[in-house]
Amino acid sequence: MKILFWGTPAYAVPSLEALVAAGHQLVGVVSQPDRRRGRGKALLPSAVKARALELGIPVFTPERIRREPHTQAALAALAADLSVVVAFGQLLPPQVLAQPPLGCWNGHGSLLPRWRGAAPIQWSLIAGDRETGVGIMAMEAGLDTGPVLLERTIPIGELENAAQLGERLAHLTAELLVEALPRIAAAGTGPEAERLARLGVRPQPQQGMTYARLLNKDDYAIDWRQSALAIHRRVMGLYPGAHTDWQGQRLKLLATEPLVPQLGARAAEPGTVLTCGADQGLVVATADRPLLIRQAQLAGKGPCAGQALLQQLGARVGDQLPIGSGAGCAEPPASDLR
Secondary structure, three states: OOOEEEEEOOHHHHHHHHHOOOEEEEEEEOOOOOEOOOOOHHHHHEHHHHHHHHOOOOOOOOOOOOOOOOHHHHHHHOOEEEEEEOOOOOOOOHHHHHOOOEEEEEEEEEOOOOOOHHHHHHHHOOOOOOOEEEEEEEOOOOOOOOEEEEEEEEOOOOOHHHHHHHHHHHHHHHHHHHHHHHHHHHHHHHHHHHHHHHHOOOOOOOOOOOOOOOOOOHHHHHOOOOOHHHHHHHHOOOOOEEEEEEOOOEEEEEEEEEEOOOOOOOOOOOOEEOOOOOOOEEOOOOOOOOOEEEEEEEOOOOEEHHHHHHHOOOOOOOOOOOOOOOOOOOOOOOOOOO
């Protein structure tokens, strides 16, 4: 089949590669424009654009596809049989959705309708979901509202972080797309309602719908007035970006673990360093029970753990971490997947 692929981050690269390996003709790739990244703020292409160029596939980088009729016309001229979208980062307008005769299909990293939106992996971890998955969805004008053709569920590990979970879901997305495309082709062209009926897609229920909003900088700041479990889930979900302050420097928290409080231990102000264990790391007071910081990274330094972390920080029992403002750290919606 002739496929137009839409994607931007590294998460989408396995899907792009899988479609090529499966023998499909990639007539074009659409990705977000080059952005300035890193300390030097160099202008760099997205992971998908870089890989597409290596594969010799034409790349389009619209700033806003909704507002660029010339780009829409150029994409229509490619005469793709269908579009595949994986973490592109922009909503496709109705005129673009209507272009390919076999429709536009999205590989989404959640069990829809839970976690529609931009950051489903992060929010599933922050919420403490016990499972997640991938859905192959027929796209429509709404945000991740289309009916689902294929879905696969996987468990979330108790100590799994966003990078690890994202890697698994990225490859699962690629696998399901390769499985779905022959079915889509076999259903043939024609009016959308008839095509989807032949495919036997599952409409999304409204019950259980949650929204995975874009993350902002306040989400990454740890508020020690939250519970140990809530903080731990935030560290895992926002890996490797959740942070606190240490003597005026940013300290990224990379691995944590809620602990059972010692019998008879006195309550301490949230953010207080309770113990400094050479074989483990820092133990810090939270709203309810202690939280062990197993691995962290001080600004300008490499990640470290245990004794190396304690020596780098010069930490002592009684040291106080800033409690946090609480801005942007509201608890996520209750989950029936916990």
